[in-house]
Amino acid sequence: MSIINKLKEMNFSENEAKIYITLLKYGKSTGYEISKYSGIPRSKIYNHLETMLSRGVIEINSTEKVNLYRAISPDELINLSRKSLNNTLNSFEELVKNIPLINDDEEIWEIEDYNSLILKFEEIISNAKNSLYIQIWSEELNEDLTNSINKKIDEIEKSVVILYDKNQKYKTNLKKYFAHGFEMERLEDMSNRWISVIADDEIFLYGGILSDKDVSGVYTRNKFLSFFAKEYVKHDAYCLKLIDKFRSELISEYGKDMKEIRDIYS
Template identity: 40%
Template sequence: MDTIIQIMKKYDFSEMETLVYTTLLEKGVMTGYEVSKQSGVARSKVYNVLEKLIKKNLVVVNKSEPKLYNAISSDEFLERLEKNVKNDLNTLESQLGKIKEQEEEELLWKLENYESVSNKMEHLIDNAKTSLLIQIWENDLSPNLLKKLQEAEKTVKNFVLILFSNEHHYDIPINNFYIHGFEEEKLQDFGARWVNVVADEKEVIFGTVENDNSSVDVTWTYNKAMVNLAKEYVKHDAYTLKIIKESPEELKEKYGNEFEKIRLIYRED
């Protein structure tokens, strides 16, 4: 019930209105007194709530005494709600589309929490047209996001994904992806897992996410320098991992079984 109440609040139904409507939906025709008793809404308030629901066309009342109340079916309510939401969205799309958006390319925007990071990732993936370059950890591949990636791979010409996994779980239903395989070393470098999504070479989200998703340090921007850096980071990973995949034995002989010597790039090494 708590979930229903919270969702109904989004559509301008109070907790008492939801309790009364669902009670009538479940129990059927009742008097106001019975509604109060079954729903837990105080008798002093239940008639006012019923009147509001009548005006919102969720409850009907008979024309004779005693007054009896009944709820419209959930199917009718949901059909009406869906229609209203679609109409509102169409209106917003039409009206907001007339407002010219100003893109501030130089600013870096901070995403405040993991939910906003997930939402922005989904938006970039859904709207990519020509290219999609991604570095992502298994932890962040929700079923919904994975489904969106599958669809994007079919429609976006230049699609590549670098997959990281602490547990080395690399079995995903994506064709063009590369297994990173050096997660421990990268976690030492970054201090946390990270996300990098570059869409159409013009927009990027990049930053770190704590293991329990409690804290994020992720930036979203159109800044050209940031976009280019993030893009080249993904492409460099893909180039390197492609070479390792195609010539593993030769590279192991030269750089060690775990390719540990490949990271020795400084003079003192």
């Protein structure tokens, strides 16, 4: 993605982004020079400069015969943008405190953004009080999520985590988990990674992840769906616990990869 597109995400118009980049590249410049280097007509350049001055993303020296403009440094812009966003979020947080939230519906809601899926996943974990059942792949298990899960493992007795790792290395700081061990078989079945969490027997989130750009998730407070999802995770945990205890016997009976045990139709 280009710098212009990133600046547009930071509340710059396309012309403002071009002006900022031009000033970074050429240093202090007059309005005429900025128009010449950026390709923006002189009839429009000064309105953009005034807007950018009011936002603090450029500076002006008006002591010379002509006004000179320069961009603040990228570090300054990052700090300014971060402060502005934090102020906006703090104001929003205060304003919405008095709006009652209704969370008792049992509809199924779709999530198609990776970051939104992970944030909702972590939110459910953080708010869990009585029980927590999790399936997660190592690719999604960042430090913040690991800390959130460990906190709940300490607080909640009924907590189960099943960890998937296609390389089967399970390098993690999780305090308690079941290593799945049959990832390639599951990927053959599912064609993608996934995460799921069931909290307090009433909240269920599932997300299929082909890539950061290709996500299909669902979220619901439907107790029946939550119950069946929880039982699925528990069943996985039961099987993994048995396999761990009787691994040599199962390998002897069903082969090294225990594929025969999955052939339920013969």
